[in-house]
Amino acid sequence: MVASDFAQDLARTYNGSDSWERVEDYQRCFKYAAEHPQKGSYAVASALDLPRGTVRQWIERGSKPDPVHAVETADELGWLDVPSKDATGRALNLLVAGIYSGGSVSKSFVPTWTIDREPVELLLSTALEQAGSGAKRIDRMSDSRATELAPAEHASVLGRLLVTLGAPQGTKNESTVTDLPEYLESVERRVHVEFAKMYILNRATSLEGKDTLQLNESRTTLYKRELAEFLSMVAGEPVRATKNGVVVSAAAARALGFGRGDALREAIHEKRTSA
Known part of the structure; x- marks a missing residue:
């Protein structure tokens, strides 16, 4: 050990x-x-x-x-070798990005991810399989609750690991989501790109007739600035923080594969409830 x-x-x-x-x-x-x-x-x-x-x-x-x-x-399961460049490390990175952008870790350390977009479900279920915990779908019977994805095995251990990596635990709000995970400062560009794409894919709303994307974020000004700076660094194009969230410029959206006509763009909703 x-x-x-x-x-x-x-x-x-x-x-x-x-x-x-x-x-x-x-x-x-x-x-x-x-x-x-x-x-x-x-x-x-x-x-x-x-x-x-x-x-x-x-x-x-x-x-x-x-x-x-x-x-x-x-x-x-190879979860302690993080941050790493292998498939397991990259899978854990996607799972952390999924928690930030549309999931949660309960007080008992059980992680779940909201899956109302097919590419998100595919990416997260694949990541759970690659991480070694497997995936199970939780279909809610109520219209007010979204379908979720959860680990099939080792749920609380994985949840504790994700929290250790920096994922927020409990209700997400301005006081619990204050900055991006620290490990992003020491990983290769590919990990940055995959984190950014998961975040955008899970949260962005499109603006009709434009490549520009909006990420609605009820977070602190400092968090929104950090997120905007990170996405701009990854895209190499402008991304700015606003009162209501983050605006991904048309150039940045295209650089990350979310321009109109790109396959990833098809998954972006015109409206998205906050998570």
């Missing part, structure tokens, strides 16, 4: 300031037990100065602390 800063941050999404310490104790316990196979749980506990009952649960009954389970699962 790795001991990276990212693994520590993931473990600390669990209650208690000692979540990572529990992971370290668990690792020490089994390392010592493997090196001293003749010793029982009580002897291991005494040697490591750990509670006997806890060590007994771990060694004899196979109990595992939740932070340990999360870190091991993330490690096995």
Whole structure:
């Protein structure tokens, strides 16, 4: 099991300031037990100065602390090697972009994504499959609730990982969505482009007869400026923050593949409710 800063941050999404310490104790316990196979749980506990009952649960009954389970699962699925250039890392990037632009992570760390545009559903379901959690569609019976996509497996671990990457948790508003994820500062251009395209594809509304796109955002002025600067940097063309959101210029929209006549443009709605 790795001991990276990212693994520590993931473990600390669990209650208690000692979540990572529990992971370290668990690792020490089994390392010592493997090196001293003749010793029982009580002897291991005494040697490591750990509670006997806890060590007994771990060694004899196979109990595992939740932070340990999360870190091991993330490690096995390649989620701890982020930001990375491989398919898993790029899939996680799309999932984070999807949370920002049209999804949420619940207080219990379960992520869901609203899917009212077919290309968004295809991209996110593919990303969930590539990440190793699989995807399941949640069809709401009420007209007031949109169809959603969720992980088929490891939902809360994935949610914790996305929050660790910077995705907002809980209700999204001006106080919870304050900036873009920090990892975007250290990744290659392809990751920037994929984040930007997912964001626009999920949120943009079109202006009749124009290539220009509008992103309605009920966020702080600073957030809208940061988003506009990021999209402008990716497109190499003007994008500006406004009172109501962000305006992607016609040149920027065309540069990112959202000009009229482009395949991605067909998925853009003329009206889009905020998420």
